[in-house]
Amino acid sequence: MLHTLRCFFHLIGAQARAQMQYRFNFFAQVFSMIATYMGQFIALSWLTDRFGSIRGWRLEEVILFYALAILAWGFCVSLFFHLVSFEDQIREGLFDRALVRPLNPFIQLLAGHSPIAGTGQLAFSIGAFLWATARAGVVWTPLKLLYLLGVAVGGALILGAALVTVSALGFFTRRTYTFYWTVVYPARQLVHYPLNIYSQVVQWLLTVGLPFAFINYYPAHVLLDRAANLPWPLLAYLTPLVGVVTFAAAYGLWCLGLRSYVGAGS
Amino acid sequence: MEDAIITVENLRKEFRIPRRRPGFLGTLRSLLSPEYEVRTAVDGISFTIRRGELVGYIGPNGAGKSTTIKILTGIMVPTSGRVVVDGLVPYERRVENARRIGVVFGQRTQLWWDLPTIDSFELLRHIYRIPAGVYKQNLELFTDLLGLGEFLNTPVRQLSLGQRMRADLAAALLHNPRLVYLDEPTIGLDVVAKERIRRFIKEINRERGVTIILTTHDMQDVEKLCERMILIDHGRVVYDGPVEEVKRRFGRHRILVVDLEGAPEEVSVEGAEVIRRENGRVWLRFNRDEISAAQLIHRVGQRYNIVDLTLEEPEIEGIIARIYEEGM
Structure with a gap:
């Protein structure tokens, strides 16, 4: 276990060094991302400005939802985004390399990409988050900070679980990009807005189907001291648990995929 | 073992x-x-x-x-x-x-x-x-x-x-x-x-x-x-x-390469197959179970004037290629 962890950090470090060779790429990435988010952000603020509020949420509060979502996404991208292209590795036979080395192949997959590529996203996410919480008038207490940490990790795990699932499907099918762009990506966009603007069905889907509502919607209630308004206030505290459970389930699916890939039991 | x-x-x-x-x-x-x-x-x-x-x-x-x-x-x-x-x-x-x-x-x-x-x-x-x-x-x-x-x-x-x-x-x-x-x-x-x-x-x-x-x-x-x-x-x-x-076991075929005087128009020898020609130089493939090299050289010598000759042993490359193509 310790050996696995040590190897993980050595591999990640190596990838980071490799990434530094493409500095221009890195900056280009950061700039394009900032441009994308600014566009979304401007659209959002224009909407809220026009209508004053969305279903009882003020602009600053809506920005908080948005900021929480991209905070989790920031962590998630750093660690997991490269999983989306796992089917390419399978198709090109590159994954076999991982299987002839004495190290957990999932760890090798995770460590197969530089986290630096995601740091631009992460820095932007944190900045946006700090600004949004200041504007939304969040009152910080040590307990809330601890809670925020749990929410950020839990949210990153929930999103990570979705990406691990995408990669796991790569063992079975060559259509995983479609799955990402038609299921995961739209669901992520949905939670940029307060959940209660959607129909019951969508709310349910984002709670128990693809539980992205735990990334920002429920936790935001706690940060804004409004947890009591939720039908089940407990929901607001489940994010870390949901994160761990969904990630474990996704990893289970991945292991199942690996079994089928090597032809065991098929 | x-x-x-x-x-x-x-x-x-x-x-x-x-x-x-x-x-x-x-x-x-x-x-x-x-x-x-x-x-x-x-x-x-x-x-x-x-x-x-x-x-x-x-x-x-x-x-x-x-x-x-x-x-x-x-x-x-x-x-x-x-x-x-x-x-x-x-x-x-x-x-x-x-x-x-x-x-x-x-x-x-x-x-x-x-x-x-x-x-x-x-x-x-x-x-x-x-x-x-x-x-x-x-x-x-x-x-x-x-x-x-x-x-x-x-x-x-x-x-x-x-x-x-x-x-x-x-x-x-x-x-x-x-x-x-x-x-x-x-x-x-x-x-x-x-x-x-x-x-x-x-x-x-x-x-x-x-x-x-x-x-x-x-x-x-x-x-x-x-x-x-x-x-x-x-x-x-x-x-x-x-x-x-x-x-x-599989390399039964050998190749006799002969340089013939005067580069004759048509070359054919019983018991061997002409597989290549370059002016006076002719490559003859034969099965060693059917005819010995000495016999073949003798036959060629009866019909044409041999200037020079070499005998090529079967290359494993060729043998394997034939196995791939024809099966065993």
């Missing part, structure tokens, strides 16, 4: 390939009730390999070579049969098996593309938990034998194919594996680079007693390196024995 490092018994691997029906309705039906076609890649292969052997594992594309190697390395689970590698069933104890073997896939590198070569070695040192002393000693030895010094600090993506292959070989051997699988280690290399790789393979087999399974399409590799070859076709072993024996 007591000193067997690999035992393969009755190995079979079948793949289920979903059958597609044509048209939209066909696609729909395929989704609802998928039908499968069974393709047998490995059809009852058995062999034993002793410690320290250097064996050529040869066969045409699609013969089942890589499937066998995948099962031996633990990447694939067979449909049936028994495989024991160094006391382990590789696909049941994949990680443990991986610690003891080295693998070179000539077509794709095992190294980290964007990093200096030495960084890949360092990473492998951690992954295989190579003791510092062993690592240092091996790195020095391989740097010396393979001339890695000139590009240790160059990113792998900037290496020439020959350099990359040398680095890949070193990487596969850093952890002192007892058994190494080399899949096309000379593919795409020029003669000089091939020679260097072959010398190294021979050296580690002799000096370190590393067992080597070599798959290749280059029969020169086999002739220069292996004493034994296992030839497979359609998922079965068609020959397993000394490389020299293949020539005797």
Whole structure:
């Protein structure tokens, strides 16, 4: 276990060094991302400005939802985004390399990409988050900070679980990009807005189907001291648990995929 | 066998390939009730390999070579049969098996593309938990034998194919594996680079007693390196024995090359086939069971004036090519 962890950090470090060779790429990435988010952000603020509020949420509060979502996404991208292209590795036979080395192949997959590529996203996410919480008038207490940490990790795990699932499907099918762009990506966009603007069905889907509502919607209630308004206030505290459970389930699916890939039991 | 490092018994691997029906309705039906076609890649292969052997594992594309190697390395689970590698069933104890073997896939590198070569070695040192002393000693030895010094600090993506292959070989051997699988280690290399790789393979087999399974399409590799070859076709072993024996058993054809005076218009000799002509030089292929070389030369001499002649022994290359084309 310790050996696995040590190897993980050595591999990640190596990838980071490799990434530094493409500095221009890195900056280009950061700039394009900032441009994308600014566009979304401007659209959002224009909407809220026009209508004053969305279903009882003020602009600053809506920005908080948005900021929480991209905070989790920031962590998630750093660690997991490269999983989306796992089917390419399978198709090109590159994954076999991982299987002839004495190290957990999932760890090798995770460590197969530089986290630096995601740091631009992460820095932007944190900045946006700090600004949004200041504007939304969040009152910080040590307990809330601890809670925020749990929410950020839990949210990153929930999103990570979705990406691990995408990669796991790569063992079975060559259509995983479609799955990402038609299921995961739209669901992520949905939670940029307060959940209660959607129909019951969508709310349910984002709670128990693809539980992205735990990334920002429920936790935001706690940060804004409004947890009591939720039908089940407990929901607001489940994010870390949901994160761990969904990630474990996704990893289970991945292991199942690996079994089928090597032809065991098929 | 007591000193067997690999035992393969009755190995079979079948793949289920979903059958597609044509048209939209066909696609729909395929989704609802998928039908499968069974393709047998490995059809009852058995062999034993002793410690320290250097064996050529040869066969045409699609013969089942890589499937066998995948099962031996633990990447694939067979449909049936028994495989024991160094006391382990590789696909049941994949990680443990991986610690003891080295693998070179000539077509794709095992190294980290964007990093200096030495960084890949360092990473492998951690992954295989190579003791510092062993690592240092091996790195020095391989740097010396393979001339890695000139590009240790160059990113792998900037290496020439020959350099990359040398680095890949070193990487596969850093952890002192007892058994190494080399899949096309000379593919795409020029003669000089091939020679260097072959010398190294021979050296580690002799000096370190590393067992080597070599798959290749280059029969020169086999002739220069292996004493034994296992030839497979359609998922079965068609020959397993000394490389020299293949020539005797399958190389019935020899070629007589004669230079004829005056470059006659038409050349034909009973008992031999003209397979090539260049002005006065004629290549005659004959079956040594039907006619001896002396008889043939005599016959040619009766009809034409021979200026010069040479006799070509069958090249294993040609023999294998014929086996691929015609079957055994």
